[in-house]
Amino acid sequence: MKKIINDPNQVVQDMIRGMVAAYPSSLKQVPNATVLARKDAPVANKVALISGGGSGHEPAHAGFVGKGMLDAAVLGEVFTSPTPDQVYEAIKAVDSGKGVFLIIKNYTGDVMNFEMAAELAEAEGIQVEAVVVNDDVAVEDSSFTTGRRGIAGTVFVHKIVGAKAEEGASLVELKAIANKVNSNVRSMGMALSPCTVPAAGSPSFELEENEMEIGIGIHGEPGIERKAIASADDIAEEITNKILEDIDYSNEEVAVMVNGLGSTPEMELYIVNAKVHQLLQEKGIKVYKTFVGEYMTSLEMAGCSVTLLKLDDELKGLLDAKSEASAFRI
Amino acid sequence: MLLSLKDSIDWMNIMNQKIQDNKQYLTKLDQAIGDGDHGINMARGFNEVVSKLSVTEYESVSDVFKDVAMTLMGKVGGASGPLYGTAFLKMSLASKGKEVDQQVFATAVNDALQGIKQRGKSTEGEKTLVDVWAPVVNFFQKEQEVLPNALINCASEAVEESKTIKATKGRAAYLGERSVGHLDPGSVSSFYLFESLAEVLEKGA
Numbered sequence: 001m002k003k004i005i006n007d008p009n010q011v012v013q014d015m016i017r018g019m020v021a022a023y024p025s026s027l028k029q030v031p032n033a034t035v036l037a038r039k040d041a042p043v044a045n046k047v048a049l050i051s052g053g054g055s056g057h058e059p060a061h062a063g064f065v066g067k068g069m070l071d072a073a074v075l076g077e078v079f080t081s082p083t084p085d086q087v088y089e090a091i092k093a094v095d096s097g098k099g100v101f102l103i104i105k106n107y108t109g110d111v112m113n114f115e116m117a118a119e120l121a122e123a124e125g126i127q128v129e130a131v132v133v134n135d136d137v138a139v140e141d142s143s144f145t146t147g148r149r150g151i152a153g154t155v156f157v158h159k160i161v162g163a164k165a166e167e168g169a170s171l172v173e174l175k176a177i178a179n180k181v182n183s184n185v186r187s188m189g190m191a192l193s194p195c196t197v198p199a200a201g202s203p204s205f206e207l208e209e210n211e212m213e214i215g216i217g218i219h220g221e222p223g224i225e226r227k228a229i230a231s232a233d234d235i236a237e238e239i240t241n242k243i244l245e246d247i248d249y250s251n252e253e254v255a256v257m258v259n260g261l262g263s264t265p266e267m268e269l270y271i272v273n274a275k276v277h278q279l280l281q282e283k284g285i286k287v288y289k290t291f292v293g294e295y296m297t298s299l300e301m302a303g304c305s306v307t308l309l310k311l312d313d314e315l316k317g318l319l320d321a322k323s324e325a326s327a328f329r330i
Numbered sequence: 331m332l333l334s335l336k337d338s339i340d341w342m343n344i345m346n347q348k349i350q351d352n353k354q355y356l357t358k359l360d361q362a363i364g365d366g367d368h369g370i371n372m373a374r375g376f377n378e379v380v381s382k383l384s385v386t387e388y389e390s391v392s393d394v395f396k397d398v399a400m401t402l403m404g405k406v407g408g409a410s411g412p413l414y415g416t417a418f419l420k421m422s423l424a425s426k427g428k429e430v431d432q433q434v435f436a437t438a439v440n441d442a443l444q445g446i447k448q449r450g451k452s453t454e455g456e457k458t459l460v461d462v463w464a465p466v467v468n469f470f471q472k473e474q475e476v477l478p479n480a481l482i483n484c485a486s487e488a489v490e491e492s493k494t495i496k497a498t499k500g501r502a503a504y505l506g507e508r509s510v511g512h513l514d515p516g517s518v519s520s521f522y523l524f525e526s527l528a529e530v531l532e533k534g535a
Contacts, residue, residue, distance in 0.1 A: 080367050080407040108500050109409035112449055116403070116412055139504060146503045199370055204361070219365050221504050 001201050008198035012055045012075055019062055023326055026066055033089035034082065036062040037072040041094040047165050047174055048072070048094035051103040051158055052087065053110050054079040056197070057218060060296045063327025064155065069162035070103075070325070078197050078299070079219045081109035087117030091126060099127035099171040103157055103178065105150025106134040129171045131178035133157050135187045135307065137246045138215030138223050149217050152259040152296040153185035153307045156319070159328060163321035177318070181309065186243045189305030190223070190235060191216040191261060195298050214238060218261070218298040218305075232268065236275035239306045244283065249310055253288045254280065255319060257307040262297040264304055269293070272304055288316060295327065331476040333430040337530050338391045339383050342398060344526040346376040349519065359515040363502040367408055368515040375406035375414070391430045395422035409450070409500060410516060413459065416449045417442035436470035443467050450499065457497035457509060459516035462488045466524050478528035485524040492517045 005011050012034055019036060020029050028039050035052075042048060051061045052074030061073035071094040076082035091100045100121065104114045111132055118128040135153030161178045169177070191213050194203040204220035207213060212230070215223025230238075258273040260266070269292050280287055288311055296305070311319065323330045333341075349356070349372050357369030379401045388394050395418045403415030424438035443463045452458050465488045469481060497509035500516070 076407055077367075077371075079365055080371060081409070081411075083404050083407050083411055085404045108450065109407065109412070112409060112412035113407070116415075116449075140506075146499055146501070149504075197366070200357070200366060204366060217504070221365065221501060222508075 001196050001198070003196070003198060005198055008201070011198050012077060015055065015058075016075065026324065026326070027062070030072070030089055030093040033086050033093075034075040035072055035086060035090040035093065036065055036075065037090070037093055038065055038067065038070075041071050042096040043071065044096050045098060045168065046096060047098045047169065047171050048096060048100045049103065049158070049162055049165055049174075050074065050087070050090050050094065050100060051154070052076065052082055052090070053105055053107070054081055054219070056195075056299045057296050059294065059327030060155065061158075064158045064162075064325045066323065066325030068166050068321060068323035068325065068330070069158050069328060078199065081107065081113045084113050084116035084120060087114055088120045091117060091121045091128065092124075095121075095126050099129065101161065101165065101171060101174045101178070102128060102130035103154065103161065104130055104132045105154055106132045106147055107149065108146055127171055129175045131157065131161075131175065131182055133182050135182070135185045136217065137186050137188050137242055138217070149221070151187045151189060151218050151307075152257055152305045153182075153187045153309065155257065155295045155328070156185050156255065156307065156309045157181045159323060160315060160318040162323065163318040166321065181315065184247070184310040184315070185307060186246050187257075187305050187307040188239045188242050189216055189218070189259075189261065189303060190214045190239060191220070191298075191301050191303030192229065193263070193302040194220055195262065195301040197299070212303075215242075216303065218296060220298065220301065232271040233275045236272045236306070237279060240276050240279050240308075243306065243308050247310070249283070249285050249308060251284055253286045253311045253316070255289045255291070255309040255311055256280070256287055257291040257295060257309075259296055259305045259307065260294040261301040261303040261305065262294070263300045263302045266293065269304055272306070276306055289319060331432045331435065331531055332534075333391055333435060333530075334534070335388060335391055335394065337534055338394045338430075339388070340533070341527055341530045342376070342379055342383055342394070344529055345523055346380045348522040348526055349373055349376045352522065356515050356519060359513050359518060363497065363505055363509050363512045364515060365501050368410060368519065371406045371408050371410055372519055375402045375411065378405045390425075390427075392422045392426040392428075395419075395425065410519070412449055413446050413516070416445040417463075420445040432470060432476055436467070439463070439470055440467045452499045455495060456499040457492055457495040457502060457514045457517075458499050459514070459520040461492040461495065461514070462517045462520040462524070464488075476531060478532040481528040481531070482525050485521045489513065489517050489521045
């Protein structure tokens with residue numbers, strides 16, 4: 001393992017100190033908690049938004065804390081959901097009395113820990129609502145299984161629900177808009193190389209020099225298929241088609257996100273983006289806005305994901321609204 | 331059976347020892363079908379549990395279970411923290427103000443099982459720790475007398491049986507058919523829990 005770290009068991013604490021040092025005027029750490037919050041939280045007369053999960057997905061989720069997006073992010077150990085007491089600390093720190101909305105990615109651990117925190121908060125009289133994001137089309141969706149994973153599409157949920165909350169929307173209205181985004185967003189990823197969790201010290205899986213894995217999760221969970229590496233155009237086409245098969249985007253307008261998983265050069269992300277745009281154009285799908293870069297990573301994994309969000313006028317307006325989050329400025 | 335205050339603390343100490351001894355093994359099992367953090371997380375959690383128990387004075391088994399629950403919920407993370415935390419919280423509630431004989435314990439583990447199922451939205455046959463807890467609950471409810479060896483056999487058979495199941499819950503579910511033949515790490519750590527209990531009961535018998 002070759003990493004720029006001090007102690008594998010202190011990476012989250014060390015990162016939090018570094019983030020607060022980088023954005024002292026907009027971020028603060030909630031005392032004794034692995035929680036980063038807006039400096040001005042709790043914000044009066046606004047429902048507070050909280051997301052979070054395991055660390056290792058930077059800039060998710062703390063990079064999306066800021067006016068117009070999240071009020072706080074809860075940071076778990078690397079790839080491990082934060083505990084209910086940590087989420088509860090975040091809820092208490094940002095609630096202005098108007099309630100708290102949780103944005104959870106669909107992983108068994110995340111859902112349970114956030115739900116327990118919500119129960120603790122409700123017992124204290126704080127109103128809590130939540131959305132569970134499940135945008136990954138690589139995983140079979142069934143009510144009998146854990147269901148689809150939450151990946152990069154979660155960032156669009158942060159952005160749009162964040163903008164709506166800034167307008168003064170109620171918890172009920174936020175839940176409605178969150179569900180709307182979740183039902184219109186789809187993603188899929190692929191990887192060229194694995195990543196190493198600092199405390200584990202060895203790679204989470206192996207890929208041969210000439211191999212790639214299609215449909216991989218952001219913790220290296222297995223995808224759809226492991227096969228010989230293909231060109232950027234072929235990769236973009238396979239991923240995009242899988243997304244387009246899942247919901248009908250024809251004659252619609254979309255936002256596109258081409259997301260790097262940690263160690264993919266921007267050059268390669270733009271090459272993928274060129275093909276995604278071409279494919280969408282051929283199918284008569286209009287691109288309203290494009291985001292290329294690192295939004296939801298998997299430590300130093302090489303690879304990318306593509307996300308498409310179907311837009312209407314309401315979603316367009318909220319996507320265009322101002323955001324001061326360090327990793328998503330609009 | 332009668333679980334004394336001292337027994338409940340001994341139970342957690344033995345459990346911690348087993349978890350520390352098998353930390354790498356649990357992680358290896360989890361790397362095969364999950365996300366590879368079960369050993370690391372359980373070892374961190376039970377280490378905190380024994381530290382907490384060693385510096386606190388307790389008046390009842392229920393109080394011990396409550397602290398175990400709160401510590402696991404706060405220190406383990408992932409899916410195991412809420413599941414084991416919920417189990418001990420339910421056992422604490424069920425044994426509150428009572429002497430923990432077989433009948434009380436049977437109710438306590440059954441409440442714990444129901445809590446795990448509710449929290450994890452899971453049931454039997456999905457390759458999770460439920461597949462060990464359910465037969466063990468049945469054991470405490472049906473047996474005339476709790477024989478430590480019989481308890482170990484019951485839990486051990488349940489773990490082996492879980493190997494044949496295809497995972498539909500938890501992170502192993504993404505593997506589908508590929509999960510068959512692997513041991514579920516949560517079932518194995520649950521086996522250690524009941525094996526530890528059997529060792530405590532054996533000593534006290």
